[in-house]
Amino acid sequence: MNATAIDNLFQQKIDLDLNIEPKDQMPEKYRLHLIRQISQHAHSEVIGMQPEGNWITRAPSLRAKQILLAKIQDEGGHGLYLYSACETLGISREELIDQLHTGKAKYSNIFNYPALTWADIGAIGWLVDGAAIVNQVSLQRTSYGPYARGMVRICKEESFHQRQGYEIMANMMKGTEAQREMAQDAMNRWWWPSLMMFGPHDSDSPHSGDAFTWKIKRKSNDELRQKFIDKTVQQAEVIGLTIPDDELRWNEEKQGYDHGEINWEEFKRVINGNGPCNKQRMDHHKKYHAEGAWVREAAAAYAKENSK
Amino acid sequence: MTKKEALFNYLLQLGDNALIQGHRLSEWCSKAPFLEEDLALTNMALDNIGRAQSFLKYAGDIEGIGRTDDDLAYKRGERQFYNHLIYELPIGDFAYTIAKQLIISVFEYFQYTELTQSKDSTITGIASKSLKEIKYHKLHATDWCMRLGKGTVESHQRLQEAFNALWMYTVELFEMYESDAILVKDGIAIDLNIVKMKWKEMIATILKEATIDIPTVDYMQTGSRRGIHTEHLGHLLAEMQYLQRAYPDATW
Numbered sequence: 398m399n400a401t402a403i404d405n406l407f408q409q410k411i412d413l414d415l416n417i418e419p420k421d422q423m424p425e426k427y428r429l430h431l432i433r434q435i436s437q438h439a440h441s442e443v444i445g446m447q448p449e450g451n452w453i454t455r456a457p458s459l460r461a462k463q464i465l466l467a468k469i470q471d472e473g474g475h476g477l478y479l480y481s482a483c484e485t486l487g488i489s490r491e492e493l494i495d496q497l498h499t500g501k502a503k504y505s506n507i508f509n510y511p512a513l514t515w516a517d518i519g520a521i522g523w524l525v526d527g528a529a530i531v532n533q534v535s536l537q538r539t540s541y542g543p544y545a546r547g548m549v550r551i552c553k554e555e556s557f558h559q560r561q562g563y564e565i566m567a568n569m570m571k572g573t574e575a576q577r578e579m580a581q582d583a584m585n586r587w588w589w590p591s592l593m594m595f596g597p598h599d600s601d602s603p604h605s606g607d608a609f610t611w612k613i614k615r616k617s618n619d620e621l622r623q624k625f626i627d628k629t630v631q632q633a634e635v636i637g638l639t640i641p642d643d644e645l646r647w648n649e650e651k652q653g654y655d656h657g658e659i660n661w662e663e664f665k666r667v668i669n670g671n672g673p674c675n676k677q678r679m680d681h682h683k684k685y686h687a688e689g690a691w692v693r694e695a696a697a698a699y700a701k702e703n704s705k
Numbered sequence: 706m707t708k709k710e711a712l713f714n715y716l717l718q719l720g721d722n723a724l725i726q727g728h729r730l731s732e733w734c735s736k737a738p739f740l741e742e743d744l745a746l747t748n749m750a751l752d753n754i755g756r757a758q759s760f761l762k763y764a765g766d767i768e769g770i771g772r773t774d775d776d777l778a779y780k781r782g783e784r785q786f787y788n789h790l791i792y793e794l795p796i797g798d799f800a801y802t803i804a805k806q807l808i809i810s811v812f813e814y815f816q817y818t819e820l821t822q823s824k825d826s827t828i829t830g831i832a833s834k835s836l837k838e839i840k841y842h843k844l845h846a847t848d849w850c851m852r853l854g855k856g857t858v859e860s861h862q863r864l865q866e867a868f869n870a871l872w873m874y875t876v877e878l879f880e881m882y883e884s885d886a887i888l889v890k891d892g893i894a895i896d897l898n899i900v901k902m903k904w905k906e907m908i909a910t911i912l913k914e915a916t917i918d919i920p921t922v923d924y925m926q927t928g929s930r931r932g933i934h935t936e937h938l939g940h941l942l943a944e945m946q947y948l949q950r951a952y953p954d955a956t957w
Contacts, residue, residue, distance in 0.1 A: 443740065450734035453750075457948035457957040458775045459758045462731075466751045469734060473744045480740075515948055515957070565957075573955050681735065689738025691863070692799050695856025702855065 411612050416542035419485035427611050431541050432486050433502070434613065436493045439479035441505035442472045444678050448512035449521060457515060464561050465518065471554045478550070482543040498683055505529075506664070509672035510590050516569055516576075516583035522562015524584075524591040524629065530555045531625045532595065540612040563632060570636045577637075584633070585641045592656070593664045595622040627653050708891070711884035712825075713768050714787065715894055717777070718884075718930075719828075720760030721788035723835075724778055725938075726809065727753030728945055732796050745845060746802075752838040759831045779949035783939045784932040791874035793938045797867065800853055800860065804867035806846035807911065812878050813839045815903045819895035828893065847911055854915030865917055872920040879904075882930040 403422045410417060417423055449469050456462035480490050496502035507525050512518060533555060537548045569580040596602055596618040608614035633640055644657035667675070706714075730750035737743035761774035772780075791809065796802050817839055820832035853860040879901040881889075888894030912919055928934065948957070 443735075446735040446743075453731045453734055453747075454728060454944050455947055457779075457955075459754060459761075459778055461957055462727075463751060463754050463758070466731060466734075466747055466754065470744055470747055470751070473740055473747075477740055477744075568957060572957075573952065575952060576955050685736045685738075688736075689742075689799065691857070691859050692738035692742075692853070695860030696852050698860075699852040699856040 408610075411540055411610075414612070416545060417540050418542045426607065427613075428486050430607060430611070430613060431544065432483060432488055434608075435479055435483045435486075435541075435544055436488075436496065436502050437504060439476050439483060439493070440497050440502055441508065442476035442479060444504045444508045444682065445472055445525075446476075447678055447681055448508055448510075448674075449518060451512055452515060452518050455515070456518075461565070468522070468558050468561060471558065475547075475551050475554070478547050479544075482541075482547050485543050494686065498679070498686070500670075503668075504678075505594060506668050506672070507590050507594050508678060509667050509675045510586070511673050513586075514579050514583060516566065516579040517587070519562050519565030519569065519580065520583040520587040522558050522560075523566055523632070524562070524587045525594070526555050526558040526562060527629060528591045528594045528625050530559060531621050531628075535614075535616045535621065538612075538615055563636075566638065567636045570638065581638060584638050588641050589659065589663075592622060592626070592659055595619070595625070597661070597664075623653050626656055630654055706883050706887060708887055709767060709769075711887040712893065713764055714884040715888055716760050716764035716767060716828075717785075718787040720757050720764055720777070721786050722792050722813075723753045723760060724757035725786075725788040725792040725941065727751070727757055728941060729792070729794075729796050730802075733802070738799055749806075749838075749842050749845070752835075752842070756831065756835050756838070759834075763827050763831070775949070779946045783934055783942060786934065786938060786942070787929060787932060788938075789874070789878055790926055790929050790935055791871060791878070793935060793941060794871070794874070795937055797870075798863060800863035801867040801870070803846055803849040803853060804864060804871055806842060807850055808871060808875055808878075808908070810839055810843040810846050811907050811911070812900065812904050814843050815900040815907075816895065816897075819900060822892075823895070824892035850911055850915040850917070854912075854917050861916065864915070868912070868917055869920045869922075873922045873924055873926050876925040877927050877929060880927065880930055 404424050407417070407421075407423055407427070410421070417427075446469050449465065449472070453462060453465055453469070456465050480493060483493060484490065493502065497504065507528075512521060530552060533548050533552050537545055537552060539545045539548065566580050566584075569576040599617045599619045602618055630640055630645065642657045644655065646655050647653075648655045666672070670676075727750045730746050730753065733743065733746040733750075735743065737746055757778065758774050761777040765772045765774060765777055791805060794805065797805075814836075817832045817836045821829055821836060823829050823832065850864065853864040855861070879897040881897050885894050885897070889896055909919060948955075
């Protein structure tokens with residue numbers, strides 16, 4: 398089969414809503430697009446362990462500590478099966494990590510913001526995981542089989558994460574004045590970066606064209622963002638938190654909220670490396686990866702010796 | 706010391722070991738040599754925090770003045786903690802953590818095997834559940850001792866140095882004090898002399914197979930049974946207890 402015939406057969410499968418599996422032939426651009434997207438997703442799970450891990454030793458109760466530990470383990474686990482899904486596309490974990498370290502691969506911009514207080518752990522669970530779920534639910538129907546199946550499992554766990562984050566915020570809002578201030582402050586700092594998680598407006602989204610044709614992406618950035626805002630505003634109201642957006646209004650006609658403009662300057666600045674924690678996150682990952690080299694070498698040497 | 710005081714103290718010893726061990730292991734989050742190992746270490750941390758919660762809750766019940774598991778974890782000072790010294794030592798490099806894990810998990814394996822026979826049914830309940838976890842912790846530490854001991858020259862050297870550094874904290878694990886004496890008579894606490902013999906034998910076997918020499922040291926550390934700790938514990942507690950101390954009126 399020549400390249401055009403392969404592409405045609407591939408697109409036919411896509412149009413019939415059939416999953417593409419690792420052994421199927423696929424256009425090179427599709428494969429590369431997926432590697433980029435899935436690895437970015439995997440790296441996000443792993444880098445996301447840093448801001449949350451930062452609070453495990455200071456979690457304010459034994460219950461909160463256990464929940465946070467379990468949650469971060471889930472994230473690490475998501476990272477693992479996303480790396481595995483990515484490896485089915487013909488790239489190794491070592492190469493993926495290398496791409497992260499050289500800056501060729503990205504991770505979610507949200508983790509370039511710092512987790513400053515305990516309320517940030519609530520805000521991350523509620524807003525960040527809440528935004529991630531909206532995106533991931535739509536990815537359960539993505540065209541690449543291993544990625545879609547990974548998403549089904551990930552979504553189940555993420556909804557638990559979102560509830561734990563919301564519970565932290567709700568408890569703090571029922572607490573002392575200092576706790577309520579802490580919660581609102583976290584809300585103020587995490588709201589806008591959470592909206593940015595959905596990426597640029599549809600009109601400015603560079604990777605969307607092919608992603609829709611190949612059914613990697615099922616819903617647009619703006620559609621997903623709207624969904625997130627609509628469900629979150631009500632949740633905030635229930636526990637008495639204020640959304641830090643003066644222009645937020647219910648729009649009867651579209652049956653959704655209108656919101657103020659996102660600061661795209663900030664978005665671009667942080668994505669391009671100049672956020673509060675970009676350097677810190679990457680230095681941390683590189684440092685501990687390098688420090689673990691002797692352990693990986695020892696394990697490999699031992700395995701080699703024992704397989705003789 | 707009354708029987709009730711002895712039991713309260715004994716439960717704190719068990720609970721504090723788990724709490725402090727859980728804290729130290731959780732420090733590995735996002736810092737392990739690779740992702741699978743990150744998950745393994747924090748999973749063991751989670752086991753320990755769960756166990757700490759069970760023992761501290763029971764300790765609060767026995768004490769009978771209304772202190773909860775969280776009160777006991779977050780509102781006691783350095784001198785009221787009864788974990789063994791080795792548990793509170795900083796995590797060090799990966800070899801140091803593995804050596805610590807081996808010493809501790811083999812100790813706990815025999816300790817908890819004995820505790821499942823305790824006359825106190827709450828202790829046996831917690832011990833039975835914990836023993837399953839400890840068996841995995843022991844397996845994990847043993848496997849890594851083999852890999853590091855027989856892996857590369859560097860890994861062997863690091864592991865040997867770790868055991869050398871930790872050895873002076875091992876004898877303390879088997880010290881018995883007043884609370885032990887009172888409770889052993891009733892079959893509630895265990896005789897650590899039995900545990901000590903078995904521990905020595907198993908550690909010697911594992912280290913031999915891992916080509917690690919048993920260290921010789923001329924001084925053994927002691928103190929934790931009397932609430933005398935290393936300087937490290939204060940820092941650990943300052944971090945762990947910070948929110949509870951800074952916002953005493955808050956519930957989380």
